[in-house]
Amino acid sequence: MARHDAYREEVIGRANVGDTPELVAYYDELAKYETGALWTVANKIEPWQPKSESVPVVWRYRDLREHVLRSVDLVTPEQAGRRVIYLNNPGRREVSAAVGWLYSGLQVMHPGEVASAHCHSSSALRFIMEGRGAYTIVDGHKMTLGANDFVLTPNGTWHEHGVSEEGTPCIWQDGLDIPLVNALEAGFYAVHPDLNQAVTHPVDDSTAAWGGVALRPHGESWNKPYSPLFKYEWEPTYEALRRYAATTDGSPYDGVLMNYTNPATGGPVMATMGASMQMLRPGEKTRAHRHTGSFLYQVAKGKGYSIINGRRYDWQERDIFCVPSWAFHEHANASSRDDACLFCFNDLPVMHALKLYREEALAENDGHQPLIG
Amino acid sequence: MARHDAYREEVIGRANVGDTPELVAYYDELAKYETGALWTVANKIEPWQPKSESVPVVWRYRDLREHVLRSVDLVTPEQAGRRVIYLNNPGRREVSAAVGWLYSGLQVMHPGEVASAHCHSSSALRFIMEGRGAYTIVDGHKMTLGANDFVLTPNGTWHEHGVSEEGTPCIWQDGLDIPLVNALEAGFYAVHPDLNQAVTHPVDDSTAAWGGVALRPHGESWNKPYSPLFKYEWEPTYEALRRYAATTDGSPYDGVLMNYTNPATGGPVMATMGASMQMLRPGEKTRAHRHTGSFLYQVAKGKGYSIINGRRYDWQERDIFCVPSWAFHEHANASSRDDACLFCFNDLPVMHALKLYREEALAENDGHQPLIG
Amino acid sequence: MARHDAYREEVIGRANVGDTPELVAYYDELAKYETGALWTVANKIEPWQPKSESVPVVWRYRDLREHVLRSVDLVTPEQAGRRVIYLNNPGRREVSAAVGWLYSGLQVMHPGEVASAHCHSSSALRFIMEGRGAYTIVDGHKMTLGANDFVLTPNGTWHEHGVSEEGTPCIWQDGLDIPLVNALEAGFYAVHPDLNQAVTHPVDDSTAAWGGVALRPHGESWNKPYSPLFKYEWEPTYEALRRYAATTDGSPYDGVLMNYTNPATGGPVMATMGASMQMLRPGEKTRAHRHTGSFLYQVAKGKGYSIINGRRYDWQERDIFCVPSWAFHEHANASSRDDACLFCFNDLPVMHALKLYREEALAENDGHQPLIG
Amino acid sequence: MARHDAYREEVIGRANVGDTPELVAYYDELAKYETGALWTVANKIEPWQPKSESVPVVWRYRDLREHVLRSVDLVTPEQAGRRVIYLNNPGRREVSAAVGWLYSGLQVMHPGEVASAHCHSSSALRFIMEGRGAYTIVDGHKMTLGANDFVLTPNGTWHEHGVSEEGTPCIWQDGLDIPLVNALEAGFYAVHPDLNQAVTHPVDDSTAAWGGVALRPHGESWNKPYSPLFKYEWEPTYEALRRYAATTDGSPYDGVLMNYTNPATGGPVMATMGASMQMLRPGEKTRAHRHTGSFLYQVAKGKGYSIINGRRYDWQERDIFCVPSWAFHEHANASSRDDACLFCFNDLPVMHALKLYREEALAENDGHQPLIG
Incomplete structure (x- = not known):
C-alpha cells in the first residue's frame, strides 16, 4: 500500500x-x-525553497567537436531537418533540456548547405563557435555571422540557416525555449511553403538600422515583442565590455556583465530568453550568490572555473556549462594576464515577467563556497 | 534495444x-x-500544434461536498495546515494540477477556526462557494466574504483564512499557480513568525479604497505587481454583467464575459493568473474556439453544459470543470429562462506575458463541434 | 533708452x-x-520658483446663471456654434483661460436643441449643473446626462450635444485644454461633414461596457490614449467617496479625494486633463499645500471656503473657483453636519508626463495660512 | 468701442x-x-489648423562667432552666470525663445574657466561647436567634450561646465525648454550650495556604461525619466548614419535620420526634448512635409538649404536655423560629393506625450514647394 x-x-x-x-x-x-x-x-x-531538477554539467568542446563534425557524414540536412547534437541535462532528459526549460545544441553546416525555412512559437538564438560564411535569414533579413556573434530567430519568424559556398564548415550553439513552450502547451510549428524564403532586404540591414549607439532609425517603426536588432556582433560587444570595465568595479558576483537588449525598449532581446556577455578580469574570482532562473554559459574567450553548489567545474574556450535555478555559483578567471568572457542565455525574462525572480548572496566564508568532497 | x-x-x-x-x-x-x-x-x-497532457474533467459538487465536509472530522487545521480536498487531473497527477499548471482545491472551515498565516511565491485566489462568516487577511487587510465573492492572496503576501464565531461552515475553492511555480523552480514558503497576523487596517478597506467605478483613491500609492483590490464582490460583478449584456452582442464563443482587473493598471489581477466572470444568456449556445492557456471554471449560477474536444460535459451550480490548452470548447445555458454564470481562472497572463497566446475559431459546421462517440 | x-x-x-x-x-x-x-x-x-500669471477667482453661480440663461434669447446655437459664457481669469484674458492653460465656460441648451458635431485636437470634458434630458454623442456613442455627471469628449473624437424634447433647459460646465493646445501650436478643428452624426451604438453602452467595478469587457479592445468610459455618473462616484471615507483618514490637504480614471489603464481620463471628486467631511478643514499644475473646481455639493495664497474665497453649490500653479491652498467645509463635494479638473497629466510635478506642504502655523489684509 | x-x-x-x-x-x-x-x-x-507665432530664421555662425567671442572681454562667468548669446525668434521675443517654446544660445568659455553649478526644472542639452577641453559635470559624472558631441543636463540634475587649462576657447550651443517650463509655471532654480560639485565617478563613466551597442550594464539600475547616457559622441553617431545609409532609402522628407535615444527605454533622451542627427546624401533633395512640434537645427557638417513655408534658407556648417510648428519644410544638400549632417533638437516628446503630433506630406508639385516672391 x-x-x-x-x-x-x-x-x-x-x-x-x-x-x-x-x-x-x-x-x-x-x-x-x-x-x-x-x-x-x-x-x-510547497517547498521551503527551490530544489532544481537540473544538475550542473560542463559540456567540453574537445569532447563534442568531433562528434558534431561526424554528423555531417551520417545525415543530410534534408533528412535531419537540422544537423544538431543537443545537450542533455541528466535531470531533464525527458524534456530534452540542457538546464531547466532551456534547450541547447551544437549545429554544424558545410559550405553550400542550406537548411529549410521554418517558423515556430519557440524563440531561438544562435552563438557562433567556429567557421566562416555562416548566415541566418529572419523574415527576409539576411545576417552574415562570425565567431562569437549572437543572432536571434524570434518566436513567430520565418528563419533558416546556411553557409556560403566560399565558407568553411561552421559550428554554432543553438538555444531555444522549446521545453518551456512545450510545458506551457503552446508549441506550434510550420515549414515554409517554399522551403526557403527570399532575401527581401539588404544584407545585414537590421544591424545597420538598429546597431548604432543609442540611436533609433527614424524610418522604422517597431512594436513586435522582440528586438529589431537580430545580430549582436562580437567586436562592439567586446569593446563595450572593455570600456565599461575601465570605469566600473563590476558586480561582486559576475565581474563586468552586460545584458544584450532590445534597442527599441531597453528590455531583453526576446520575451522568454535573455542573454548577456560578461568579462572576468585577469585573476578575478567572484563571490557566490544564487537566484531563480536557469542559465547556460558558453566560454567565448579564456579559461577558468566555476564553483556551483560546492563543486568545481573547469572550463575553457567553447565549453558550455549550466547553472540551475537557486544554485550557488561563483566564477574564476584562471589567467592572471588575460580576461575571460562568458556568453550566457537564460530565462530571466520569464522570471521577471511572472514576478518570480529572487536573489541571495552567500553570506558566510567571505562569499565563497566550501568545496564538497 | x-x-x-x-x-x-x-x-x-x-x-x-x-x-x-x-x-x-x-x-x-x-x-x-x-x-x-x-x-x-x-x-x-517540436509538435505541429499543442496536444495537452490534461483532459477535460467535471468535478461535481454533489459528489465532493460530503467528502469536503467530512475532512472536518478527520483532521484539524493545525494538523493539516489547511483542510483542503484538491482536484487531480488524470493527466497531471504527478504535479497535483487540476489543469495545465494550475492547482485547485476545496477548503472547508468551521466557525471559530483560524488557519495559520503564511507567505509563498505562488499566487493564490479564492472563490466562495457557501457559508457565512468567512474572512481572509492579506498583509493586515481583512476581507469579509460571501458566496461568489472572489478574493486574492498574491505572491509574497502574508495571508490567512478563518470563519468568525457567528458564521456557518464555509467552503470555498482555492486556485493557485503552485505547479507552475514549482516547474519554474521558484517556489518559496514561509510560516508567519507569530502564526497569525494583526489586522492593521479597517475591515474591507481595500474594497472601500479601490472598489469604486473607475476611481482611484488619491491617498494611496501602488506599484506592486498585483491588484490593490483584494476582493471582488458578487453583487456589483453580476450587476455589471447584466448592464453590459443589455448593450452588447457578446462574444460568439463566450457570451457576455468580463475580466476581473487590477484597477491600478487595467491589467490582470495577478502576474500569473487571470480571472473572469461570464454570463450565458437564457438559451445561449456559443460557438467553438480554442486557444492556448489552461482554464478552470466554477458554475456560479445556473446550469448547462460545455462541449470540449467533441465530448459533452454537463454542469450545474458549484460544479467545477476544466478546459485544457488548445482544446475546442463551446458553452450552453440549459435554461431558456435564467442566465447562467461561470467564474473562471486561468493562466492567460502567462500566455500574454510570454507572447504565447494563440486563438482559433472552429470554422466548420457553423462553429459547433460534432459529438464524439 | x-x-x-x-x-x-x-x-x-x-x-x-x-x-x-x-x-x-x-x-x-x-x-x-x-x-x-x-x-x-x-x-x-529662470525664476527661483513659479509665480503664476493666473489669480484666484470665484465665479458665483448666482451671478452667472441669469446671464447664461439670457444668452438663449440673444443667440441661436446655429449662430453661436455653442451658446457658452466662458470664464476669464484676469491674468489670462489674452488666451481666454480660466486658469493656467485651461479654458472653461457654462453652456446652455433648451429642449429640442442640437448643436452641430465637430472634432478638434483639444480635449474636452463636461460637468452637468442642472436640467434634465441633456445628452452628448461621442463617435457614435450617446450618453444621457444628469446633474453632477462627468462626461468626456476627447481629442480627435466627433462630438455633439443636445437636450431631448422631453427635457428641461440644461446648463453644464465645459472644460477644455484649448489654451494649452493653442500655445503648443497644435490646434486642429473640423466640422462634421453631415453636421450631425448617427448614433451607432446602444445608448450609454460605454458605461455599460466599462463602468463595472474593476471589470473589463472581454469583447472590447482599446488602445486609444483616452478612457473608453466616456461618462462617470454621480451616484456611484458619491457612493464610492462615502465608502472610502469610512475607512480612510484621507489626505491632510484634500480630505477624501478620488481621481477619475481610464479603466483600461488606471491612468488619467485623457492625456492632457485629469479630474477628481473630493469630499470634505462635516466640519473638515484641510491644511495648506502647493504644487505645480492649474486647477478648476466646481462645488458639486455643500458650501465652504478655500484659502488661496492667504485670501479667503467662499463658495456654495455650483460655484466655480480656481487655484493657480504653486499657490498655497486649503479647503474648509462650512457645515458641521453635511459633507461638501468638489469636482475638479486640472492639467496634472501634463505635469506628470513632462516630469514637472512638484509639491510642498506649508510647514508653519500648523499648516494653515495666515489671512492677508 | x-x-x-x-x-x-x-x-x-x-x-x-x-x-x-x-x-x-x-x-x-x-x-x-x-x-x-x-x-x-x-x-x-479654435483655429482650423496651427498658425505658428514663430518665423523661420537662420542664425549664421559667421555673423555670430565674433560677437560670442567678444563677450569674453565684456563679462566674466561670475558676473553673467553663464556667458551666452541667446537666439531670439522675432515672433517669440517676449518669451526669449528661438522657436516655439524652445530656448537656445551660444555659450563661450576660455581655458581654465569654470561656471558655478546649478539645478533647475528645465531640461537642457549642449551641442559642441568648436574648441578642445570642454567638459560638463552632471550629478558628479564628468564628460569630456569634442566637436559635434551632444550632451544632456536633464531636469533636476546638478550641472556645471568648464574648459580645462590645457584646452582652447570653446563654443557650444545650449538648448533648453525654459520657455515651455515657464509657460507651464513649473520653473524652479537652485544654485549649488558649494558653487561647484565634486566629480564622484570616473570620467566619462556614463558613456562607458551605457554607450555600448544594444547592451545594458548589469550593475546599474535606472528609473529616472531621462537617459542614463549623458554624452552622445560624434564618431559613433556619424558611423551609424553611414552604415544605416548603406541599407536604407531613408525618409523622403528627411534623408537618413536617427533619433538619439535613452538606451534604458528606447525612448527620447528627456521627457520634454528629443534630438536627432540626420544625413543628407550628396545631392539629396527631400520632399516637403509639415508636422506639429518646433525644431531647431544646427549644421554639423556640409552645406545646403532648406525651403520653409515657401522661402529658401541657405546654411553651412555651424549655422543654426528653425522650423516652426506646422510649417512645410524640405531640405537639400548643396554638394554632389559630400554628405551634409544636421543636428536637431525639438519638443516632439511633448507632442507625443500629449497626443498632439500630426503630420502631413505636401501632395502637390511632386512634393516640392513653389518658392514665394
Missing part, C-alpha cells in the same frame, strides 16, 4: 498528518472523484 | 532518419557526453 | 551685470542678428 | 454673430463677472 504521509513535517503551519486506516480509506474514496487530500502532498508541492 | 526513430515524419523539413547500426552506435557514443542527436527527438519536441 | 539690467540679483550664481555704454552698444549690435545677451534676461526666465 | 465680431466666419458650425447694441451691452455685463461670450472668440481660439 502506498504511503500518504511521506512528506510530514514537524513544523507548525505545515502538514503533519500520519496515515490511519480511516484516513487511508478516505484517501481511496477521494481518488474515485479525481481528488486528493492536500495535506498528503502539501509539503511536497 | 530502444528505438531512436519513433518520431520520423515523411514531411519535407521534418526529421526523417531511420535507425541503422552505425547511427545507433553513434547515438550511444553521444549519450556518454550527455548529448543526443536532435533528429531523434525533433518531431517530438 | 530701455534698461537691460532690470533683473540683476546680488546672488552668487545669478546674473548681475549692470548696464554700461559699451555693453548697451553691444546689446544693440546683438539685436541686429536676432540675438541677445542671456545675462540680461536670465534671472527673469 | 472695441469690436466683438472680428472673428466671424460664414461657415456652418462656426461662430457667426454680428455686434448689436443689445449684444454689446450684454458683453459689457458679462465682463463684470470675469466672463465673456464664447462666440466672440471661438473662431480665434
Whole structure:
C-alpha cells in the first residue's frame, strides 16, 4: 500500500498528518472523484525553497567537436531537418533540456548547405563557435555571422540557416525555449511553403538600422515583442565590455556583465530568453550568490572555473556549462594576464515577467563556497 | 534495444532518419557526453500544434461536498495546515494540477477556526462557494466574504483564512499557480513568525479604497505587481454583467464575459493568473474556439453544459470543470429562462506575458463541434 | 533708452551685470542678428520658483446663471456654434483661460436643441449643473446626462450635444485644454461633414461596457490614449467617496479625494486633463499645500471656503473657483453636519508626463495660512 | 468701442454673430463677472489648423562667432552666470525663445574657466561647436567634450561646465525648454550650495556604461525619466548614419535620420526634448512635409538649404536655423560629393506625450514647394 504521509513535517503551519486506516480509506474514496487530500502532498508541492531538477554539467568542446563534425557524414540536412547534437541535462532528459526549460545544441553546416525555412512559437538564438560564411535569414533579413556573434530567430519568424559556398564548415550553439513552450502547451510549428524564403532586404540591414549607439532609425517603426536588432556582433560587444570595465568595479558576483537588449525598449532581446556577455578580469574570482532562473554559459574567450553548489567545474574556450535555478555559483578567471568572457542565455525574462525572480548572496566564508568532497 | 526513430515524419523539413547500426552506435557514443542527436527527438519536441497532457474533467459538487465536509472530522487545521480536498487531473497527477499548471482545491472551515498565516511565491485566489462568516487577511487587510465573492492572496503576501464565531461552515475553492511555480523552480514558503497576523487596517478597506467605478483613491500609492483590490464582490460583478449584456452582442464563443482587473493598471489581477466572470444568456449556445492557456471554471449560477474536444460535459451550480490548452470548447445555458454564470481562472497572463497566446475559431459546421462517440 | 539690467540679483550664481555704454552698444549690435545677451534676461526666465500669471477667482453661480440663461434669447446655437459664457481669469484674458492653460465656460441648451458635431485636437470634458434630458454623442456613442455627471469628449473624437424634447433647459460646465493646445501650436478643428452624426451604438453602452467595478469587457479592445468610459455618473462616484471615507483618514490637504480614471489603464481620463471628486467631511478643514499644475473646481455639493495664497474665497453649490500653479491652498467645509463635494479638473497629466510635478506642504502655523489684509 | 465680431466666419458650425447694441451691452455685463461670450472668440481660439507665432530664421555662425567671442572681454562667468548669446525668434521675443517654446544660445568659455553649478526644472542639452577641453559635470559624472558631441543636463540634475587649462576657447550651443517650463509655471532654480560639485565617478563613466551597442550594464539600475547616457559622441553617431545609409532609402522628407535615444527605454533622451542627427546624401533633395512640434537645427557638417513655408534658407556648417510648428519644410544638400549632417533638437516628446503630433506630406508639385516672391 502506498504511503500518504511521506512528506510530514514537524513544523507548525505545515502538514503533519500520519496515515490511519480511516484516513487511508478516505484517501481511496477521494481518488474515485479525481481528488486528493492536500495535506498528503502539501509539503511536497510547497517547498521551503527551490530544489532544481537540473544538475550542473560542463559540456567540453574537445569532447563534442568531433562528434558534431561526424554528423555531417551520417545525415543530410534534408533528412535531419537540422544537423544538431543537443545537450542533455541528466535531470531533464525527458524534456530534452540542457538546464531547466532551456534547450541547447551544437549545429554544424558545410559550405553550400542550406537548411529549410521554418517558423515556430519557440524563440531561438544562435552563438557562433567556429567557421566562416555562416548566415541566418529572419523574415527576409539576411545576417552574415562570425565567431562569437549572437543572432536571434524570434518566436513567430520565418528563419533558416546556411553557409556560403566560399565558407568553411561552421559550428554554432543553438538555444531555444522549446521545453518551456512545450510545458506551457503552446508549441506550434510550420515549414515554409517554399522551403526557403527570399532575401527581401539588404544584407545585414537590421544591424545597420538598429546597431548604432543609442540611436533609433527614424524610418522604422517597431512594436513586435522582440528586438529589431537580430545580430549582436562580437567586436562592439567586446569593446563595450572593455570600456565599461575601465570605469566600473563590476558586480561582486559576475565581474563586468552586460545584458544584450532590445534597442527599441531597453528590455531583453526576446520575451522568454535573455542573454548577456560578461568579462572576468585577469585573476578575478567572484563571490557566490544564487537566484531563480536557469542559465547556460558558453566560454567565448579564456579559461577558468566555476564553483556551483560546492563543486568545481573547469572550463575553457567553447565549453558550455549550466547553472540551475537557486544554485550557488561563483566564477574564476584562471589567467592572471588575460580576461575571460562568458556568453550566457537564460530565462530571466520569464522570471521577471511572472514576478518570480529572487536573489541571495552567500553570506558566510567571505562569499565563497566550501568545496564538497 | 530502444528505438531512436519513433518520431520520423515523411514531411519535407521534418526529421526523417531511420535507425541503422552505425547511427545507433553513434547515438550511444553521444549519450556518454550527455548529448543526443536532435533528429531523434525533433518531431517530438517540436509538435505541429499543442496536444495537452490534461483532459477535460467535471468535478461535481454533489459528489465532493460530503467528502469536503467530512475532512472536518478527520483532521484539524493545525494538523493539516489547511483542510483542503484538491482536484487531480488524470493527466497531471504527478504535479497535483487540476489543469495545465494550475492547482485547485476545496477548503472547508468551521466557525471559530483560524488557519495559520503564511507567505509563498505562488499566487493564490479564492472563490466562495457557501457559508457565512468567512474572512481572509492579506498583509493586515481583512476581507469579509460571501458566496461568489472572489478574493486574492498574491505572491509574497502574508495571508490567512478563518470563519468568525457567528458564521456557518464555509467552503470555498482555492486556485493557485503552485505547479507552475514549482516547474519554474521558484517556489518559496514561509510560516508567519507569530502564526497569525494583526489586522492593521479597517475591515474591507481595500474594497472601500479601490472598489469604486473607475476611481482611484488619491491617498494611496501602488506599484506592486498585483491588484490593490483584494476582493471582488458578487453583487456589483453580476450587476455589471447584466448592464453590459443589455448593450452588447457578446462574444460568439463566450457570451457576455468580463475580466476581473487590477484597477491600478487595467491589467490582470495577478502576474500569473487571470480571472473572469461570464454570463450565458437564457438559451445561449456559443460557438467553438480554442486557444492556448489552461482554464478552470466554477458554475456560479445556473446550469448547462460545455462541449470540449467533441465530448459533452454537463454542469450545474458549484460544479467545477476544466478546459485544457488548445482544446475546442463551446458553452450552453440549459435554461431558456435564467442566465447562467461561470467564474473562471486561468493562466492567460502567462500566455500574454510570454507572447504565447494563440486563438482559433472552429470554422466548420457553423462553429459547433460534432459529438464524439 | 530701455534698461537691460532690470533683473540683476546680488546672488552668487545669478546674473548681475549692470548696464554700461559699451555693453548697451553691444546689446544693440546683438539685436541686429536676432540675438541677445542671456545675462540680461536670465534671472527673469529662470525664476527661483513659479509665480503664476493666473489669480484666484470665484465665479458665483448666482451671478452667472441669469446671464447664461439670457444668452438663449440673444443667440441661436446655429449662430453661436455653442451658446457658452466662458470664464476669464484676469491674468489670462489674452488666451481666454480660466486658469493656467485651461479654458472653461457654462453652456446652455433648451429642449429640442442640437448643436452641430465637430472634432478638434483639444480635449474636452463636461460637468452637468442642472436640467434634465441633456445628452452628448461621442463617435457614435450617446450618453444621457444628469446633474453632477462627468462626461468626456476627447481629442480627435466627433462630438455633439443636445437636450431631448422631453427635457428641461440644461446648463453644464465645459472644460477644455484649448489654451494649452493653442500655445503648443497644435490646434486642429473640423466640422462634421453631415453636421450631425448617427448614433451607432446602444445608448450609454460605454458605461455599460466599462463602468463595472474593476471589470473589463472581454469583447472590447482599446488602445486609444483616452478612457473608453466616456461618462462617470454621480451616484456611484458619491457612493464610492462615502465608502472610502469610512475607512480612510484621507489626505491632510484634500480630505477624501478620488481621481477619475481610464479603466483600461488606471491612468488619467485623457492625456492632457485629469479630474477628481473630493469630499470634505462635516466640519473638515484641510491644511495648506502647493504644487505645480492649474486647477478648476466646481462645488458639486455643500458650501465652504478655500484659502488661496492667504485670501479667503467662499463658495456654495455650483460655484466655480480656481487655484493657480504653486499657490498655497486649503479647503474648509462650512457645515458641521453635511459633507461638501468638489469636482475638479486640472492639467496634472501634463505635469506628470513632462516630469514637472512638484509639491510642498506649508510647514508653519500648523499648516494653515495666515489671512492677508 | 472695441469690436466683438472680428472673428466671424460664414461657415456652418462656426461662430457667426454680428455686434448689436443689445449684444454689446450684454458683453459689457458679462465682463463684470470675469466672463465673456464664447462666440466672440471661438473662431480665434479654435483655429482650423496651427498658425505658428514663430518665423523661420537662420542664425549664421559667421555673423555670430565674433560677437560670442567678444563677450569674453565684456563679462566674466561670475558676473553673467553663464556667458551666452541667446537666439531670439522675432515672433517669440517676449518669451526669449528661438522657436516655439524652445530656448537656445551660444555659450563661450576660455581655458581654465569654470561656471558655478546649478539645478533647475528645465531640461537642457549642449551641442559642441568648436574648441578642445570642454567638459560638463552632471550629478558628479564628468564628460569630456569634442566637436559635434551632444550632451544632456536633464531636469533636476546638478550641472556645471568648464574648459580645462590645457584646452582652447570653446563654443557650444545650449538648448533648453525654459520657455515651455515657464509657460507651464513649473520653473524652479537652485544654485549649488558649494558653487561647484565634486566629480564622484570616473570620467566619462556614463558613456562607458551605457554607450555600448544594444547592451545594458548589469550593475546599474535606472528609473529616472531621462537617459542614463549623458554624452552622445560624434564618431559613433556619424558611423551609424553611414552604415544605416548603406541599407536604407531613408525618409523622403528627411534623408537618413536617427533619433538619439535613452538606451534604458528606447525612448527620447528627456521627457520634454528629443534630438536627432540626420544625413543628407550628396545631392539629396527631400520632399516637403509639415508636422506639429518646433525644431531647431544646427549644421554639423556640409552645406545646403532648406525651403520653409515657401522661402529658401541657405546654411553651412555651424549655422543654426528653425522650423516652426506646422510649417512645410524640405531640405537639400548643396554638394554632389559630400554628405551634409544636421543636428536637431525639438519638443516632439511633448507632442507625443500629449497626443498632439500630426503630420502631413505636401501632395502637390511632386512634393516640392513653389518658392514665394
